[in-house]
Amino acid sequence: MSITTSASAASQDAPVTKPARRKVRLTDRSRHERNLGWLLAGPAFIVMVAVTGYPILNAIWLSLFDYRLTDPAxxxxxxxxxxxxxxxxxxxxxxFGITTLITVVTVAVELVLGFALAMVMHRALYLRTPLRTAILVPYGIITVVSAYAWAYAFSNTYGFVNPMLGLGxxxxxxxxxxxxxxxxxxxIWKTTPFMSLLLLAGLAQIPDDYLEAAKVDGAKAWQRVKRVILPNMKAAIMVALLFRTLDAFRIFDSIFIxxxxxxxxxxxxxxxxxxxxxxxxxxxxxxxSVILAILVVLIAFLFLKVFKTDLSQARGDRK
Amino acid sequence: MRFRSHEREFVASDFTVGFTRLQRRREGTVHKGRLRTAAVTSLTLIAATLTGCGGDDGGSTTLSYFIADGPQQDVAERCAAESGGAYSFDIQRLPNNAAGGREQLLRRLAAEDRSLDIVSVDPPFMAEFANAGFLRVFTDAERQEFSNGVLQGPLEQSLFRDDMWSAPLYGNTQLLWYRKSVLQKAGVDPAAGPVTWDQLIQGASSAGVTLAAQGRRNESLMVWVNALVASAGGSILAEGSQNVPADQVKGELDSPAGTAAVKVMHDLAISPAAPAGFTTAGEEDSRAAFQAGNGGFMVNWPYVWAAFDTAIEEGSLPADFKNDVGWAAYPRIEAGTPGAAPSGGLGLSISAFSDRQDLAVEAIRCLASPQSQKEFMISAGNPAALASVFDDPEIREMFPMADEIRTGMDNATPRPVSPYYGDVTGSIQAGFHPPDDLNPQTTPREANQLLEDVLSNRRLI
Known part of the structure; x- marks a missing residue:
């Protein structure tokens, strides 16, 4: 067990090297395999192109027109x-400023809170399952519902926030x-669990040996977090930040409600x-919409190329 | 349904085939031909799934009826029963708020959705739909029939370019509601004669009570702005703007009337008479403020009268609350100029893409009949569009303010009739919000500029 985890940890640390490209004559078998792959994935690929590719191209085309739906002529x-x-x-x-502000604030707070929650989930000795479930509940709630709940909470006629804080x-x-x-x-309430889930995955990949060794060497709790846990989690943190930033930048539901x-x-x-x-x-x-999509692609590009986020670290999606 | 179960079976067997093939592949004995068959089969399946839905027979007597208010359903059920099987309804509920209803209808009609027959259209949105060719125009005879005895406000807003596009189902207007117990302290008496906004703001402030209006950034704000501008003798759009392309529409907000409207909104918003949360308050928030201990005055639609009853039944209001409530005509801007009360309501229109238009006219005859309008007024609290309903003894008993509502509806000023109403209301909502930040010196000019720029596609909202 410990061998496999440390092996995977080691492979994370190793710089990603691209296999050198060589022109190889395909054997009959690999050609068959490749054809089979296309035939199996082909229909799904066609459907994907139809339901996502076409609307995207159509949107780009439409964006070049002054076109009001009620006035086709x-x-x-x-x-x-x-x-x-x-x-x-x-x-x-x-x-754009408001969107960026919301993105930066929510993602930063979520990262800190999510990390704390991930530590709690990782370290908990008792009641692990109920604890993890409890932490994940907000994420299971539909965004519109959570937005209504918070709109009522902050309401000045029947909300609980004002009485709680004595704000009249x-x-x-x-x-x-x-x-x-x-x-x-x-x-933040709604999506911190998602962040903590991604961070928990990263946390679970750090071998206990590292921490034990650090302890033996006399590292304090804070030093262990800073010197051992965080550096080993860098990839997981970057993936979590990427996913959440892309989501946060497209925020709509909460504000609409x-x-x-x-x-x-x-x-x-x-x-x-x-x-x-x-x-x-x-x-x-x-x-x-096209501009928004380009901005989202730019954010993804920034994370992948500039911060060198390794996407193979974690998989997951919102909702 | 049979299709679907068949399909599932197919998928399962396809999976087994795929599995054996996988084994064969390992043995290196796979046949290209069979692989193609597999791919073709999956494609056929997908095509079957995509085309599997939909389908409607044209000869049906079931009319789809898109309703905006729950009680419309009760009326529809009675009409269907009375028709003796000539038609029945498939009731579809539109979103609760006006903007949501507009957006849904607009999307469906723009897609020439044939599953729409009768649609409930909020009057200000009718011109937009009619101009786009989404609605069936009523014939002269039908127009005669559906405008007979209808009050001026509801009638005006069912016409566009001198044609009728909606049969008025109900009209609406706002009244000034007040708590009799605060009048003396406030030093105003709406029962004695017309009052102005200034008097109300000052009176409510000095009495330590609230004057509730709808400062929320949605259609309610548009209603208020339009009523104020019209009360000051102006209008939001210049005359004749129904018939010109969007980029030639001219606004008339940069005028004394626009300034007067901004002044009232700003004065109220920054006065102590503004209820808490004024800039986010819609109709129901206004009612809550009016019902509260420091409630004093409110402008609101007549549904509140029935809503007080519900609140009393629920125990959230004392049983004698309504004894303290009085009502009067909508406030004025100048003491000498009559106020122009807001106009609202609902019209029934027929989709231009419906296959059952004649049957739909037949159904509307019942849905908007005097009997139906009366029933609707009793159950929903929304005023009938027909003048005669207000003489009904049962209505007069339930709505002691029936005469004020009828007069209000006759004098009501509809919101601008424009094929580009979505842009007009969007710009007004952006330009006149939040009310406490408005400036009588600059807002009218800026809002007017925003309106014209948005209409000619030079600015975003």
Whole structure:
């Protein structure tokens, strides 16, 4: 057991080396295997292209038009006009700022809390299963439901937050900062378990031998965390941060329920929603969505290339 | 269903085939031809799954009816029973809030969804749907029939470019509601004659009570802005803007009327009379503020009268609460100029893509009949669109303010009739919120600019 874990830990530490590419003449057998692979995966691949590829390309195409759904006759090709308009609009940059702020704050707090919870789950001697279940409950709740729960909690007429903090009739959703605080609390509560789950996976991969050796050498608890646990978990932490950042950047549900975008709490997803669904400006909305998608890809690129996150570390997805 | 179970069986057997093949592959004896068959089979299966749903026979007498209010269902059930089998309804519930209902209908109609027959359309959204060709226009004879005896407010908002697109099911208007016990301290008496917003704000502030209005950033805010601008003698859009392309629509907010409206909103929002959470308060929050210990005044729709009853039954209000409640016409901006009360309601329209349009007209005859409107008024608390219903003794007994509602609906000012209403209301909501941050000097000009820029696709909201 300990051999396999340390082996896997060692392989994490080793720099990722790409196998050298060589042109090999395929044997009959491997050609068959390759064909079989395509035939088995082919139908799923076609479906994937149909349900994701087509809409993406269509959205990019539509984003080049001035097109209102209720006025199909007035559809005009305007090239990159929508993009130019969006990128020079103050509202876009303001919402970009809000989105970034929410992302940074929630992911940072979630990382700290998630790490603490992962440690608790990892170290717990008794009641492990109930404990893990309890920690994971918020993650099992649908985002809209958790947003409603927190909207009621922060409500100034029947919420429990104000009486608890002695705030009287303070209206949390009446100001930008207090509303954003409430939104962040709801997000953090909802997704910290996801973070802690990913971190727990990383934590479980650190061999006990390392910690025992550190203890024998006289390392204090904090030193063990800083010198042994964190460096060995780097890959898991980066993967957790990547997943959560991508999710947090697309935040929509909580804000839609809690403030409906009032008090300048709108994010970029909300901007896309308002142009596409409320105003039925399909072209403009598609352009916002494309920009949002590009930003998400940039974040992923940043993590993968600049921070060298190794995706094979952990697997998982939201919901 | 048979299709589906068959399909599942197929998948299972395919799996076994795949498994034996896997073994053979290991032995290196796999046949290309058979592999192709496997792939073709899976493709066929996928195609079958994709086309497996849907299907509707055209000769059915079941009309789909998209309702916005629960009690519409009771009326529909009675109508179906009375029709003697001529039609029945497949009731579909629209989202509770106006914007949600609009978005759903808009998406379905834009996709030319044939499963829609009768749809409940909030009047301000009707022009947008009609302009896009989503609705069936009522014939002259039908128009005559469905506008006979209808009050001015509900009638006006069912017309677009002089055609009728919705049969009015109910109308709506807001009244000023007050607690009789606070009048003396506040020094205003709406029962004695029309009152102004200034009087109410000052009176409520000095009496230490609240004046509730809807400062929330949604359609309710639009209702309030429109009523204030109209009360000051102005309008949000310039005349004739129904008939021009979006980028030529002109706003009229940068005007004395716009300034007067902004002033009232801002004055109230920063006064002690504003209930807690004013900038996030919708109709129900206003009612809660009015029912609270320091409740004094409120502008709101007449449904609150029935809602007080429910609250009394639930025990959250004292049994004699309604004795303390009075009502009057919507407040004015200037003492000498009549106020323009908000106009709301619901119309029944027929989808242009429906296969059963004649049957739908037949059904609307019953759904919007005087009897149905009366039933609806009793169960939902929403005022009938027909003037005659207000003379009904049962209605007068239940709604002591029936005359004020009827007068209000006759004088009510509908929200701008525009094919681009979504942009208009979105810009107004962005430009006039939060009310405590507005500035009578700058807001009217900025909001007007935002409105015109959004309509001509130069700004985002």
């Amino acid at each position: 007035g559809r005009d090709f305007i090239g990159l006009g929508n993009y130019g308009m969006i990128l020079t609009d103050a509202l876009f940059w303001q919402q 009739e303070f209206d949390w959703f009446g100001g930008t900062w207090s509303a954003l605080f409430a939104v962040c609390v709801a997000e 809690m403030t409906a975008g009032a008090q300048n709490t709108e994010t970029l997803s909300f901007l896309a929603y308002r142009q596409t669904i409320s105003r039925v400006m399909i072209g403009l909305g598609s352009a916002v």
